[in-house]
Amino acid sequence: MIDLTDASDPKIAGTLEIPGFSNFLHPVSESVLMGIGQIDQLAKIEFFDVADLTAPLSLGAIALDSTMDYSYSPAEWNRKAFTYWRRAEDQHRMAIPVEGYLKDSWQWVSRLYLFEINNPADPSCFDADHAGLSLCGRRGWPIALG
Numbered sequence: 194m195i196d197l198t199d200a201s202d203p204k205i206a207g208t209l210e211i212p213g214f215s216n217f218l219h220p221v222s223e224s225v226l227m228g229i230g231q232i233d234q235l236a237k238i239e240f241f242d243v244a245d246l247t248a249p250l251s252l253g254a255i256a257l258d259s260t261m262d263y264s265y266s267p268a269e270w271n272r273k274a275f276t277y278w279r280r281a282e283d284q285h286r287m288a289i290p291v292e293g294y295l296k297d298s299w300q301w302v303s304r305l306y307l308f309e310i311n312n313p314a315d316p317s318c319f320d321a322d323h324a325g326l327s328l329c330g331r332r333g334w335p336i337a338l339g
Contacts, residue, residue: 194206194209194247194249196246206246207246207247207248208249211239212233213231213232213233215228215230215239216228216231216270217230217269217270217272217275221240222313222314223314224243224316225241225242225313225314225316225319226241227239228240229268229269229275232256233256234262235258235263236256236291236293237255237257238254238308238321239252240253240254240319242316252316252319257291257304257306258306260295261294261295262293262294262299263294264292265291265292266290266291268289283312284311285309285310285313286307286309287308288305288307288308289305290304290305291303291305292304308321308322308323309322
């Protein structure tokens with residue numbers, strides 16, 4: 194994490210080692226940061242607790258999606274491919290496109306994943322939901338959607 198309190202003198206405040214990487218970071222709230230990137234050749238999203246910049250934590254990662262051998266999200270490098278809506282203070286929604294090759298058939302597919310985010314300002318009650326999958330309380334465990 195980079196502390197930009199003094200923009201003319203940025204400092205490394207804290208670090209976190211995670212599997213995979215994030216190409217695109219989006220602030221969900223002052224305490225939660227979301228990353229879109231890759232893990233094991235699949236598109237992933239990961240949420241981070243950044244309430245304490247000196248000790249960031251992973252709230253959970255989701256590989257999108259396990260029916261593919263390879264996937265990516267255009268949102269990794271194209272900001273316009275990602276949609277985030279602050280529907281209410283404690284409820285947000287987002288849409289993430291994913292493209293890739295299906296396992297076995299190598300058929301190219303494009304999909305759109307919709308998420309509802311509840312309690313975005315409180316990492317201890319944070320919840321990201323996609324078709325009934327909840328990340329609440331699953332700190333650091335990768336979860337595959339299929």
